[in-house]
Amino acid sequence: MRVGVMGGTFDPIHHGHLVAASEAASRFDLDEVVFVPTGQPWQKSKTDVTPAEDRYLMTVVATASNPRFTVSRVDVDRVGPTYTVDTLHDLAAIFPDDELFFITGADALEQILSWHRADEMFRIAHFVGVTRPGFELVSDHLPKGAVSLIEVPAMAISSTDCRTRVGKGEPVWYLVPDGVVQYIAKRGLYRDGRPPSRLEHLG
Numbered sequence: 001m002r003v004g005v006m007g008g009t010f011d012p013i014h015h016g017h018l019v020a021a022s023e024a025a026s027r028f029d030l031d032e033v034v035f036v037p038t039g040q041p042w043q044k045s046k047t048d049v050t051p052a053e054d055r056y057l058m059t060v061v062a063t064a065s066n067p068r069f070t071v072s073r074v075d076v077d078r079v080g081p082t083y084t085v086d087t088l089h090d091l092a093a094i095f096p097d098d099e100l101f102f103i104t105g106a107d108a109l110e111q112i113l114s115w116h117r118a119d120e121m122f123r124i125a126h127f128v129g130v131t132r133p134g135f136e137l138v139s140d141h142l143p144k145g146a147v148s149l150i151e152v153p154a155m156a157i158s159s160t161d162c163r164t165r166v167g168k169g170e171p172v173w174y175l176v177p178d179g180v181v182q183y184i185a186k187r188g189l190y191r192d193g194r195p196p197s198r199l200e201h202l203g
């Protein structure tokens, strides 16, 4: 099998993520794309990130209708900062006979050499870099043959912009899947100055 891996903080997941995964699946003939929400994204400011359980549930809601999309808890359940090298080792153990393709946007690809044990990552998975409005998609800085670059429909959407919109009372309809709009409202996420309520009672 050929398995795609779409890692992200997904705070919240939006149509830019979903289109990137869908296009990579189509171009690389992937049988499955596993979305992997981060546990503790160490390169993002800790206080600003929504609890992992909310980000995980939004990812489940957003991907539920696509039979080839699944969601993994490996990063959410691992203690400590999230490193993609660990994500890939965990997924290689779950899919021992399969080829892994790690999907990243142009912005993430630009930074990739700053990731923990970057060289090792390229030995476990093939990397697929996708275009993203506002960023240049290049791979000259990366090991030869380790990365393929593909153009995907331009979605000028970011999670930061979605959070800002909700904070200002502006709509995020059609930027994120309908179920995610409803989840954000139900949980009161991203409203200025109000932390989300605790999720423990949901078990």
Ligand SMILES: Nc1ncnc2c1ncn2[C@@H]1O[C@H](COP(=O)(O)OP(=O)(O)OP(=O)(O)O)[C@@H](O)[C@H]1O
Pocket (backbone or CB within 6 Å): 007, 008, 009, 010, 011, 015, 016, 017, 020, 103, 104, 105, 106, 107, 108, 109, 130, 131, 132, 133, 155, 156, 157, 158, 159, 160, 161
């Ligand atoms: N609109 C987009 N088009 C293509 N790729 C994207 C897009 N948005 C995010 N990605 C890619 O998806 C992955 C996860 O991104 P992430 O969850 O950090 O979303 P984000 O919108 O960049 O969030 P934030 O605004 O909070 O930094 C990264 O590889 C990123 O490059």
Ligand SMILES: O=C(O)c1ccc[n+]([C@@H]2O[C@H](COP(=O)([O-])O)[C@@H](O)[C@H]2O)c1
Pocket (backbone or CB within 6 Å): 006, 007, 008, 009, 010, 036, 038, 041, 042, 043, 044, 082, 083, 084, 085, 108, 114, 115, 116
């Ligand atoms: O491995 C690392 O050191 C590393 C550093 C920054 C980001 N990443 C991964 O890159 C993906 C996108 O991350 P982010 O922070 O842009 O949401 C996600 O899967 C992260 O775990 C990984």
